[in-house]
Amino acid sequence: MNEQILLAERPKGMPTKDTFKYEKIEMPTAKEGEVLVQTLYLSVDPYMRGRMNDTKSYVPPFELNAPLAGGIVARVMESKSDRFKEGDIVTGMLPWKRYSAAEAKNLQKVDPELAPITTAIGVLGMPGLTAYFGLLEIGQPKEGETVVVSGAAGAVGSVVGQIAKIKGARVVGIAGSEDKIAYLKDELGFDEVINYKKGNVKEALKEACPNGVDVYFENVGGEISDAVVSLLNKFARIPLCGQISLYNLEKQDVGPRVQTPLLINSALMKGFIVADYADKFPEGIKQLGEWVQQGKIKYSENVVEGFENVPEAFLGLFEGANLGKQLVKVAE
The missing domain is CATH 3.90.180.10 (Medium-chain alcohol dehydrogenases, catalytic domain)
Structure with missing residues (x-):
């Protein structure tokens, strides 16, 4: 049967x-x-x-x-x-x-x-491709910029951070346990990782991002997103991938509006799904595969x-x- x-x-x-x-x-x-x-x-x-x-x-x-x-x-x-x-x-x-x-x-x-x-x-499938195209097509990190990743220990976020490091960016992750923080810093090479379950996330982000935020890879939404958006630099880019903190809410989420910080900073926020880049999947799989084989991306x-x-x-x-x-x- x-x-x-x-x-x-x-x-x-x-x-x-x-x-x-x-x-x-x-x-x-x-x-x-x-x-x-x-x-x-x-x-x-x-x-x-x-x-x-x-x-x-x-x-x-x-x-x-x-x-x-x-x-x-x-x-x-x-x-x-x-x-x-x-x-x-x-x-x-x-x-x-x-x-x-x-x-x-x-x-x-x-x-x-x-x-x-x-x-x-996983890393060579939908999550890896989501990280690859969302970060490189929308986020476009440059050497020396600060990239913040929420949901950093997940299948998408962990790859985002590693690609940002490959591109020469400073990477700050946000995760929810000490084990995850240790993994992201010690194994994957994130520069800083914030435990959102401990202390004031906004204050921790200010300390971790003294030069502001150039790219925010958004996986979570809610109060974490509000905290990051308050630190955006001029011409910052936000690939909007997911909102896991909101998926199980029974009422409409209400929080600070993003329009003002986006306008003030001439910033870009763009929602996407991986299927938007379907015609480029072979390119993404090939590059991700090479990085995995070279040890530049771990999973x-x-x-x-x-x-x-x-x-x-x-x-x-x-x-x-x-x-x-x-x-x-x-x-x-």
Whole structure:
């Protein structure tokens, strides 16, 4: 038998385990042009929380009583396409199922010799590409500038900081535990890291950024964002990637308006999603792969074992449980 995870309810505020429902289903069969795949690793990502709401966004909402979907690394069990053969490792946006029948044209082959297969949904996949294009296309850090990254210990933020260092910038991260701070400073080479759970974030940022902020890579929103924006320099750039602190709020977030500091400083804030740069993905994957092989970019993965623990892994994202990319290992 196969198994899938459905969206059982649209959560109000923080999702719970009741938001998800497991269902046993029959094994799928591959049609012409399709492949039958077994899920090996499954990605859980903060943006999925927005898709649980029935509201307009940059991607359609998940349907009630239908399987959720996301980035998956899988093994081809049977192929009815000349694109893949049995045993190939592939990645794509697939439903949360142990086994799926997928159109071959929607999958990409993963080379296990290039890097561990999990990197296809991590540093060499959507999170890495989000960091790469958001920082370099919008942030455009220059040597000697100050780059601030919120959510710095996450899958995106940790790569942002390392690319900024490669470009010669001074990097200040914001994270939520002493373990994360030690990792970012000692392992990844961040210049300063602020624990937002301790003390006054605004005062800590002033001390860490004596020359102001030239680039702010925004992953979090809320009061942290307010504190950083107050320190913007002339012509500062803000790639707006995520707002994880707001995703589970039941009421509209209200805070200081950003228009005045943006206007005063001739600053740019631009929202983006990684798909905006889809035509440049090969370039991004190639460069990220080279940096990983050269040791210029390091990565961390937090792997939760077992398909039955997918909801737990997802909920952990909003509790700061993950260091780096949050994954679920479904099969060997």
